[in-house]
Amino acid sequence: MGEVIVITSGKGGVGKTTTTANLGVGLVLAKKKVVLIDADIGLRNLDVVMGLENRIVYDLVDVVEGHCRVKQALIRDKRFENLFLLPAAQTRDKNAVSPEQMKKLSLELKEEYDFILVDCPAGIEQGFRNAIAGADRALIVTTPEVSAVRDADRIIGLLEAAEIKTFHLIINRLRPEMVKRGDMLDIDDILEILAIDLIGVIPDDEKIIISTNRGEQVAANANDSPAGKAYTNIVRRLLGETVPIMDFYQNQSFFSRLKKFIGLGG
Amino acid sequence: MNLRALLAALTGRQPSKEVAKERLRLVLVHDRASVAPEFLDKIKEEMIAVISKYMEIDESNTVINMHHAEGTAVLEANLAVKKIKRSVNT
Numbered sequence: 001m002g003e004v005i006v007i008t009s010g011k012g013g014v015g016k017t018t019t020t021a022n023l024g025v026g027l028v029l030a031k032k033k034v035v036l037i038d039a040d041i042g043l044r045n046l047d048v049v050m051g052l053e054n055r056i057v058y059d060l061v062d063v064v065e066g067h068c069r070v071k072q073a074l075i076r077d078k079r080f081e082n083l084f085l086l087p088a089a090q091t092r093d094k095n096a097v098s099p100e101q102m103k104k105l106s107l108e109l110k111e112e113y114d115f116i117l118v119d120c121p122a123g124i125e126q127g128f129r130n131a132i133a134g135a136d137r138a139l140i141v142t143t144p145e146v147s148a149v150r151d152a153d154r155i156i157g158l159l160e161a162a163e164i165k166t167f168h169l170i171i172n173r174l175r176p177e178m179v180k181r182g183d184m185l186d187i188d189d190i191l192e193i194l195a196i197d198l199i200g201v202i203p204d205d206e207k208i209i210i211s212t213n214r215g216e217q218v219a220a221n222a223n224d225s226p227a228g229k230a231y232t233n234i235v236r237r238l239l240g241e242t243v244p245i246m247d248f249y250q251n252q253s254f255f256s257r258l259k260k261f262i263g264l265g266g
Numbered sequence: 267m268n269l270r271a272l273l274a275a276l277t278g279r280q281p282s283k284e285v286a287k288e289r290l291r292l293v294l295v296h297d298r299a300s301v302a303p304e305f306l307d308k309i310k311e312e313m314i315a316v317i318s319k320y321m322e323i324d325e326s327n328t329v330i331n332m333h334h335a336e337g338t339a340v341l342e343a344n345l346a347v348k349k350i351k352r353s354v355n356t
Contacts, residue, residue, distance in 0.1 A: 146286050146293075153294050182281030189287050193294065 002033075002110040005117050005238075006135035008159075010151030012122030014143045015172040018208060019231075020119040021049045022219040023139075026235030028080045029219070032114040035074065037086045037105075039131035040121035041096060044088035051078060051215020052085050061089035064101040070108060079220065084113075094126045099133035106134025124158060132159065137166035139199065143173045144185040153194055168199035170234065175204045176248040187245070200234035201245055202227050299333050306330055313343060322348040 007020045017038075024036045037060065038046035047053040058073035063086065070086075077083035089096060109116045120131035132138065138159050142152040152169070159167050171190055178184035187201055205227035211218050218228035219235070226246070233243045280288075310330045314323050327346035332339060 146290050149290055150293055150297065154297065157298070179283070182283045185283055185286055185290075189283065193287070193290055 002113045003115055004106045004110065004134050004136045005115065006039075006120050006132050006138045006164075007117060007141060008120035008128065008131065008138055008155055009122065009141040009148070010124060010155040011142075011148045014141050014148050015202070016122075016141050017045050017049050017119050018212065019139070019141050019170060019172065019202075020046060020117050022217045022228075022231040023235060023238070024083055024115075024117050025080065025217040025219040026222075026232050027115050027117075027238070028077075028083045029222075029232075030235055030239060031082075033082045033112070034115045034117065035084045035086060035109050035113045037116060037118045038088035039097075039102075039118050039127065041088045041092055041094050041127065042090065043121065044090050046085060046119050047075075047087045048215065049212055050085055050217075052087075053215075056087050059087045059089040061092050061096045064097050064105060070105070094121070094130065097130050099129055102130050102133040104134075124154065128158070129162075132162055132164060135164055137168075138164050139168055139170055140196070141170045141172050142190065142194075144171060144175075144179075144190060149185070149190055149193060156194065156196060167196065169194060169196045170199060171201045173204040174201050174248065180249065198245065199237050200230060201248070202230045203246075203248060299339060306332065309341075310343075314345070317345060321350050324348050 005023075007016050007023070009016050017040075020036055024034050027034045036046060036050070038044050039060070040046075041061065044059075047056060052075050055075045058068040060073070062068050063070050063073045073086055074084040075087065077085070106116060116134075118131050118135060121127035140152050140155055140159075142148045156167065169191070171187060174187070175184055179186045187198065191198055203226045205218070205225055207218050207225035208227050211220075217231075218225045219231040220228075222228040222232040230246060233246065236243045310328060313330070314325060314328065317323055324346035328344065330341070330343040332341050
């Protein structure tokens with residue numbers, strides 16, 4: 001029996017879709033069978049992030065409305081044969097799917113796949129309610145910004161109310177050099193405010209944009225980028241391993257520490 | 267504390283991270299304390315119904331709200347009592 005994980009945030013643009021795609025790739029590399037569901041009906045994006053936009057025939061709404069079987073709508077990834085995408089409908093609205101339909105679909109997919117990752121739309125309306133309906137656990141993505149952390153807090157409240165008992169925080173786009181000079185919320189600040197367990201921290205990394213431009217994921221080559229490595233670490237934690245959070249502030253020479261003390265950055 | 271932070275403290279200008287943290291803390295206290303008005307109306311209605319068994323309540327002078335104080339949520343109700351029913355003492 002598989003597990004359904006919803007990736008959510010409240011605020012838009014914090015990296016839910018990128019996170020969904022990278023965790024999917026990471027899980028497949030860990031020998032799991034994975035389906036990614038784009039639950040953002042009307043604003044689909046996971047297909048382009050995955051580089052599968054030209055292969056869509058059927059979508060999520062077609063499946064729940066019975067126009068096709070689930071298998072017909074699943075798109076196999078170009079590189080990984082155990083990775084599948086169920087795209088969102090682009091020309092419908094969020095009311096085209098109900099929470100009951102999502103629950104039923106989740107149960108069906110859990111029979112055959114190890115992980116079902118649901119990319120949740122921004123906001124807290126119907127689209128959010130649909131996306132979390134069948135979820136066993138949730139990953140909340142935030143960035144070290146006031147607005148994103150505030151929305152994450154609201155989402156945590158709504159997840160608790162929906163009785164999703166397992167949820168963890170992912171802090172995305174951390175910029176260690178800004179944290180060091182006191183211009184960005186640090187990991188501990190965010191955890192103290194939200195009082196929630198952390199499952200990973202992704203450093204801000206331009207490789208994310210470069211690979212997304214090509215429809216590829218940094219997690220496919222974990223050793224080539226800090227973000228790829230960080231996503232792989234989250235995958236290992238999801239699978240039950242204990243992996244320490246990367247030390248983003250390491251490699252400080254005496255000189256850089258001196259500069260830091262004087263306040264010249266570093 | 268590095269020199270920059272020390273300077274910031276001396277000049278009274280906090281690092282922007284501290285400002286962010288403080289603002290977040292305040293906004294979340296407010297967010298978490300806000301309860302849907304319908305919910306409070308329902309509580310108010312039922313409280314008045316219960317207390318009215320024993321006292322006569324001035325409904326127009328009844329205020330109920332929720333806020334946070336020292337880390338806990340406080341439900342505050344102010345009910346104006348018109349008179350206490352005689353039957354209560356018998």
